[in-house]
Amino acid sequence: MNDKIYKVILFIAALIMPIVCGGVVYALVTDAYEAFEHFGFFKFLTSSEWSYTEGAEQYGALPFITGTLMTTLLALIFCIPFSLPVALFVGEYFKGTKIAAVLSTVTDLLAGIPSIIYGLWGFYTLRPIIMTLNVSPQGSGVLTASLVLAIMIVPYAASLSAEFIKMVPNDLKEGAYSLGATRAEVVRKVIFPVAGSGIFSSYILAIGRALGETMTVTMLIGNTNNIPDSITSTGNSMASIIANQFGEADGLRLSSLIAIGFILFLITALINMVGKIMIRRARIA
């Protein structure tokens, strides 16, 4: 009897999450429907107009999809030189030592800093540096946002990669050493090939984090509604346009913002799914 109740409670608890997720999708789709119907799904995806003129409103998601993909991709590129060495340090070279434990704790700590703090740091510290270096006159832009995003996703990429690097079987490494391989060669020819798909998936999950980041990006990207023509110019990401305009939006604009939210949801879900599949493959291998 007790067992049965327990089972029912568990079942209900397990059911809540899929229901919530389904509810989110349902709400997004119904509220975004007006925009998709008015502009057409593909037209909405590929139009770069974002114009408020009453009676002739034109909303397209392309500038924001571009902005999101640019910041995310750049953040990923900037994050590799920081996260990969940390992962190797913690997972291989100083595996199990005190200093590795300290380093991994400090890196994980970065994940706990609220994004508004990163935003403020970027706004008051990084932006003036970018202006002084004459990279861009206004300081804000895709580059500034990406640099801060890169720091934000380092802990996600580093700690998961370190786990996969730790999981590389010792026999393989010892075999390589016995054949006279140097440490660098072991890293290159044994660890990377074996842990490769695991490391790859940890970066995919880090991307998932960067895609939806809102506060930091809103503070640093410059918030202009056009496709950035270079990495130093200003733009808007999908999350930041929603944060910027949700409060005042109405009617078709509100629906278009929710449609952008829906597209962001799809992209994030897709990327997370790829990450999960890669992890499963890595575990099996």
Next chain:
Amino acid sequence: MKKIFSSIMTLAVALAIIACGGNSNDGGRNAQELSGAGATFPLPFYNVVFENFSQVNGDAVAYGGIGSGGGVRNLRDKIVDFAGSDAFLSDKEMAEMNPLIHVPTCMGAVVLAYNLDGVSELKLSGEVIADIFAGNIKKWNDERLVALNPDATLPAEAIIPVYRSDGSGTTFVFTDYLTKVSPMWASNFGAGKSVNFPSGQAAKGNPGVAGVIKQTKNSIGYVGSEYAFAQKIPYARIRNLRGEFVEPNANSISAAASGEIPADTRCSITNSDVAGAYPISTFTWMIIYKEQNYSDRSMEQAVATLDLLRYILSDEAQNITSEVHYAPLPAKAKELSITNLKTVTFDGVAILQ
């Protein structure tokens, strides 16, 4: 979804007030909790006024600075007692809602704040501002800027215009002015709470724009006067219709409203032709329903709402305006508003006698 979110927010605000409410006033009615939402532009003024009002009357007022458009939407959803807005509602918007009353609460200015090394005084004209924000004037040492400012040494640097990324009454007042003074602006961009600015960068809210200007050399942007003052950013003198270069202050802002005001107080006072008037001045309004019985509101709540508005129109509250860098309402606007408030009803019966 948005509606649910706003309801939750309002509920949260209401709960917060209930937690600290409970005292009664001398007017013979129980202390009420009023809630409003809208423009951030008059927020510093409202903060002081609401505080004083609750000390005098015991009624607590919660105001969410969510932007003029958001405030009006909350009023349309009937989840607030009043909305704050820097832009009066158009006839079309009025027609979509139950009868409304606009009550001006104070006057303010939108100032052109700038960040330029070594320039302590900047003079601008409407056409030049329009061309800067349209991206036609790109450098600080453009000959038209130099002609307006013969005494200043303007750098040969690119101008960085800063504007609002969110919809905003401040943007409406600013672009309303540009539309009046520049045919180029009127035909390409027009006036509105959101406008497609072609160049520069944007930030959210008045504090956001003020923050970006303060942090960015060679930038210029439009903000509510109080915000430029609070951040200690210099702002430009602007040439009015009479050719005078006017600095925004209580006198020059009040002067802008000394012309005719329509009976419902819905009017734009930008580009005023009065001598000494600051050209980008505006009223800011509180908007209420003419029929106060909606969403289970009580008679006492309706009375408290009117008490609040009458308090704001009183000399005591109006004297606060200049302390927080706004300007008091002209007598005409106060008279009209009192007349309008007398038409407010509860179940069809006028509340004020």
